[in-house]
Amino acid sequence: MAKPAKTDRKAVIEEMRKKQKSADRRRGTVIVTVCVLAALGIIAAAVVPILLDKREDSKLDGVALDKIGSAASSCEKITTKPADGNQQHVPVNTPVDYPDAPPAFGAHWNQQGVAPAAFSRKFYTADDRPPLEALVHNLEHGYTILWYDDTIADDPKALDDVEAIARKFSGSDDLRDKFIAAPWTSDDENGAKIPDGKHVAFTHWSAGGTGETDTTKQVGVFQYCSGVSGEALSTFMDEYPYTDSPEPAAM
Template sequence: MAKTTKSAKTDRQAVIEQMRKKQKSVDRRRNYAIVGVCVVIAVGILAAAIVPIVKDKLDARKYSSKALADIGAPASACQDITTKKADGNQNHVPVNTPVDYKDAPPAFGAHWNEAGVAPAPFAKKFYTAAERPALEALVHNLEHGYTILWYDSTIAGDKTSMDEIQAIADKFSGSSDNMRDKFIAAPWESTDENGAKFPDGQHVAFTHWSAGGTGETDPTKQVGAFQYCSAPSGAALEDFMKKYPYFDSPEPGAM
């Protein structure tokens, strides 16, 4: 009887030991599974952060070899250029004073003048809605001979169009202070409108503050030039900037 009890105890110990081994094996597999899931999640998070960056760089490279005129829609996507008598030359108002511009977008008018605020810096060629300077600052850039490409919310919501505008802006970027690169791409927001809107079906606009001709010094000859497009067009922009170069402006020598 004693031997039977001892044998039974030994058998139970063997079973318990076997169960412990199985549990350890289960725990080990569970731990491996948890680690595996964590690795997959970490890789996913890393990929989510890196893939857009890599894609943006590849998109930029796609346009780097293209001439300005080959980016975006053909020039036929744009309406004819129109002009309007300009005012506001040297009309500086205090920073944070709002100006009621009658055109969407403006090509001239009163504007802010403060170092570091207005005009916007020469080196920055492309703005999103989150970083765009105030209209009153950008109008000062226009007075200095800049051409501004404005894009509306329809364009802002279309990645292909935004890639094209970024590529257009990149054609004017660099470390030099070449005055011919007086260009800015900036969003036109619904809060900017004050009742004025882009024409129906038009989502991009070019504006320039013309002196009324190269070397013209009579402020009464100044005009604002406008061109509206249904889509970004490097070809139309190139033609527009040839017609209205930086030196055809009230203050072409200022940055």
């Protein structure tokens, strides 16, 4: 049998090379497509929950404060007790033992940039909350603090309600927005505990009445709730506004 011509062999080899290149291109296209789809899946997994949260946020932003969360009936009656600690400053990083869970008054830190917490910040998690000693300084300045425990922190719907409430006080121009939502954790407990079945607390440091200067009339104000209640908070802050505090004009 005659051997195939060299030109025939070259043609066969060239055809084989073309087929190989075509197969490589297809394989490359498949790999790229798979990678793109995988990347899109990763992005979607990260972005979709954020978009859903934002959509839920937008819904709650259109809801009045007193309509967010549970009814006021989920809360106990407001209680008070004599307060001390006005102008009682201790060095920063000095721990203070507070007898109440959570505190409404007492000795506290006083240093620019460390205490009190910034007026512009309204919501904190356990990862970034200022120390209690700084937040008590905020209370002295007329803030109301909504404290939420781990049960609320672990409940996405309840935590959304807390964040929505905090956004109602966004801004740093109106002193009526002296509000902070902050976590109360088991690490904060020092003997005293939030009452059983209660997972939210409001605290305020009252001067004993707006404009009152007699420090013996100061009281700590407390209210405990089984759930997040914008209705109860609204009533609480109406009854104990920022003006009713030892240092209402301070930030």
